[in-house]
Amino acid sequence: MGLARYFVKRILFSVPLIFIIITINFILVHIAPGDPLSYIVGTEYVSPEYLQKLRREYGLDRPLWERYLIYTSRVLQLDLGISYRFREPVINVILERLPATLLLMLVSIGWSSAIGILIGVKAAKNYGRSFDKFASILASISVSVPTFWLGIIMIIFFGVMLRLTPTQGMLSPSFMGAKQLTFEMMLDILWHLILPTLTLGIVYLGTYIRSVRSLLVDELGKEYILFAHAKGLGSSYILWRYAFRAVSPSINALIGLNLGTMLAGATLTETVFAWPGMGRLIYESAIARDYPVILGIFIFVAISVILANLIIDMINALLDPRVRY
Amino acid sequence: MKMIFSTRSNARMKNAFNSLSRESKNLLKYLSRGPLTFFSLTFSIMIVFMALFAQFITPYDPYKINPYATFRPPAAEYPFGTDDLGRDVLSQVIYGARTSMIIGASAALLSILIGTLLGLVAGFFGGRADLAISMFIDAKLSIPTFFLILVIIAIFGGSIINMIIVIGITIWPPIARVVRAITQSIKAMDFVEAARALGASTVWIIFRHILPQTVGIVLSLGILQMGSAIVIEAGLSFLGLGDPTLISWGKMLSIAQTYISRAWWMGFFPGLFLFLTILSFNVLGDKLYEYFNPKLRERVIYI
Numbered sequence: 001m002g003l004a005r006y007f008v009k010r011i012l013f014s015v016p017l018i019f020i021i022i023t024i025n026f027i028l029v030h031i032a033p034g035d036p037l038s039y040i041v042g043t044e045y046v047s048p049e050y051l052q053k054l055r056r057e058y059g060l061d062r063p064l065w066e067r068y069l070i071y072t073s074r075v076l077q078l079d080l081g082i083s084y085r086f087r088e089p090v091i092n093v094i095l096e097r098l099p100a101t102l103l104l105m106l107v108s109i110g111w112s113s114a115i116g117i118l119i120g121v122k123a124a125k126n127y128g129r130s131f132d133k134f135a136s137i138l139a140s141i142s143v144s145v146p147t148f149w150l151g152i153i154m155i156i157f158f159g160v161m162l163r164l165t166p167t168q169g170m171l172s173p174s175f176m177g178a179k180q181l182t183f184e185m186m187l188d189i190l191w192h193l194i195l196p197t198l199t200l201g202i203v204y205l206g207t208y209i210r211s212v213r214s215l216l217v218d219e220l221g222k223e224y225i226l227f228a229h230a231k232g233l234g235s236s237y238i239l240w241r242y243a244f245r246a247v248s249p250s251i252n253a254l255i256g257l258n259l260g261t262m263l264a265g266a267t268l269t270e271t272v273f274a275w276p277g278m279g280r281l282i283y284e285s286a287i288a289r290d291y292p293v294i295l296g297i298f299i300f301v302a303i304s305v306i307l308a309n310l311i312i313d314m315i316n317a318l319l320d321p322r323v324r325y
Numbered sequence: 326m327k328m329i330f331s332t333r334s335n336a337r338m339k340n341a342f343n344s345l346s347r348e349s350k351n352l353l354k355y356l357s358r359g360p361l362t363f364f365s366l367t368f369s370i371m372i373v374f375m376a377l378f379a380q381f382i383t384p385y386d387p388y389k390i391n392p393y394a395t396f397r398p399p400a401a402e403y404p405f406g407t408d409d410l411g412r413d414v415l416s417q418v419i420y421g422a423r424t425s426m427i428i429g430a431s432a433a434l435l436s437i438l439i440g441t442l443l444g445l446v447a448g449f450f451g452g453r454a455d456l457a458i459s460m461f462i463d464a465k466l467s468i469p470t471f472f473l474i475l476v477i478i479a480i481f482g483g484s485i486i487n488m489i490i491v492i493g494i495t496i497w498p499p500i501a502r503v504v505r506a507i508t509q510s511i512k513a514m515d516f517v518e519a520a521r522a523l524g525a526s527t528v529w530i531i532f533r534h535i536l537p538q539t540v541g542i543v544l545s546l547g548i549l550q551m552g553s554a555i556v557i558e559a560g561l562s563f564l565g566l567g568d569p570t571l572i573s574w575g576k577m578l579s580i581a582q583t584y585i586s587r588a589w590w591m592g593f594f595p596g597l598f599l600f601l602t603i604l605s606f607n608v609l610g611d612k613l614y615e616y617f618n619p620k621l622r623e624r625v626i627y628i
Binding site: 021127260286291295 | 359361460461463464467468469471472473475476477478479480552556559560563564565566575578581582585586589592593596597599600603604607608611624625626627628
């Protein structure tokens with residue numbers, strides 16, 4: 001099977017997934033308490049005639065299957081409704097919060113995957129020895145620590161006790177309302193980024209250590225590794241050029257999954273540090289019962305996960321012929 | 326004749342009992358190896374004990390407001406200090422263990438039921454049922470679990486029953502996957518074919534030959550799921566979406582956030598117990614998984 005055919009097949013495979021997601025969302029909208037129209041008019045009082053008109057306009061007087069088709073076509077055109085709270089199209093509200101989340105997530109996944117891979121490789125190399133045991137304890141702690149508690153501990157220690165770093169928000173008050181992004185402002189954002197990214201990265205670290213270690217231990221038990229040794233190749237050459245290369249598609253897939261889920265992944269961390277991203281938007285919308293925004297993010301996140309998986313699979317297909325065949 | 330039959334079945338029972346007690350002794354030995362595993366075993370037993378006997382071991386009434394004892398730092402009188410309303414933090418932490426255990430155990434049980442059933446159906450019958458269930462699991466994987474639960478709870482409200490149901494029906498896919506794989510591999514074995522040739526029904530094959538093989542793995546995954554259910558509940562309560570009538574570690578942390586620079590103990594202790602509980606369940610679940618998957622235990626590497 002050629003590369004092009006694999007790509008087409010892979011794209012076709014994700015289409016039904018997107019429809020399942022839209023369907024789940026449609027069901028949620030319709031079984032949610034209250035009239036679906038209330039998602040459009042919000043809490044404002046409107047006359048019954050106007051409601052009737054809206055009902056016709058949005059096709060709510062039609063049968064269910066027809067409504068489903070209308071809903072699907074609207075979602076596909078990125079029309080996710082109007083937010084109650086902001087009186088703005090949901091898509092604009094979401095896009096406004098996107099950069100802060102992308103910054104936090106890319107930095108956190110970046111450093112935690114790099115360090116996690118290094119620790120995981122070293123643990124696999126020292127399988128069963130003390131470094132391996134240390135790494136597995138570290139990974140257990142990392143995957144178990146609740147982000148919001150770790151965040152609070154960070155704030156108490158670095159913010160309250162040592163008074164080293166800022167603990168809330170993304171920008172110092174003096175920069176607020178600035179029109180242009182200056183160098184000082186970028187430094188200020190990075191300074192605010194330290195605690196949130198430390199918290200989030202520590203939580204991600206464990207999954208990378210675990211997966212890399214267990215994938216590599218499997219790989220290092222194969223006979224071609226023994227054969228490479230017999231040929232007289234050095235340990236670190238075998239480790240990186242043979243074993244690591246063989247498992248890297250799986251590591252890519254894991255990073256891809258994390259990148260895909262990152263848009264929604266940081267609700268708790270963003271809430272603790274008042275980071276103005278999507279995660280905090282989810283929390284605020286949940287508290288304010290701003291359903292159009294919640295459901296809009298839901299679709300947005302699910303589709304971005306599917307796309308991230310698609311892209312990672314394509315990259316893997318380019319790098320690794322085994323995937324294609 | 327009847328006599329003989331009953332002694333024989335007695336002997337069989339005794340045999341089964343012996344092998345069961347041998348098995349559990351081995352298991353206990355396996356779970357006491359290594360400091361972290363031993364700690365996890367001890368700590369989870371302690372948490373279960375705290376949850377069961379909360380009303381007998383709390384030093385104070387966790388709801389009792391005392392305006393003369395607000396923000397007391399940890400000392401002999403109040404080992405974990407008191408909160409903004411003068412309530413004892415230790416007593417609240419003990420009751421919080423009960424909330425976590427109830428939600429964790431019920432949600433894990435629900436996910437085991439759903440996961441085992443769907444896994445069996447997909448693995449045993451294959452074909453369209455398998456395709457539909459696998460497709461559903463794939464779609465489910467593209468939505469982050471905590472986020473999905475948060476959306477549903479935000480819409481329907483976070484009573485304790487809602488939380489158990491929503492957590493239970495969202496965390497079953499790992500169990501379904503494993504049960505499906507085990508079912509497929511056992512179904513293909515010769516002895517199942519032989520049993521069928523002898524006239525065994527589908528129900529008999531499932532209950533006699535397949536389900537018993539999944540018990541260990543499902544149990545270990547169930548313990549891992551219990552840890553996730555506990556952290557999900559705490560997260561929801563932390564965001565103010567949980568059950569407002571319950572004492573929950575997450576809710577305590579949420580209140581503590583307001584007084585973060587004034588009373589560190591209000592957030593530190595509930596969070597510590599939350600962390601250690603999840604850690605213990607995770608470590609125990611992993612160890613059990615390893616125990617029931619001997620392939621994972623002793624591996625060889627050529628480097």
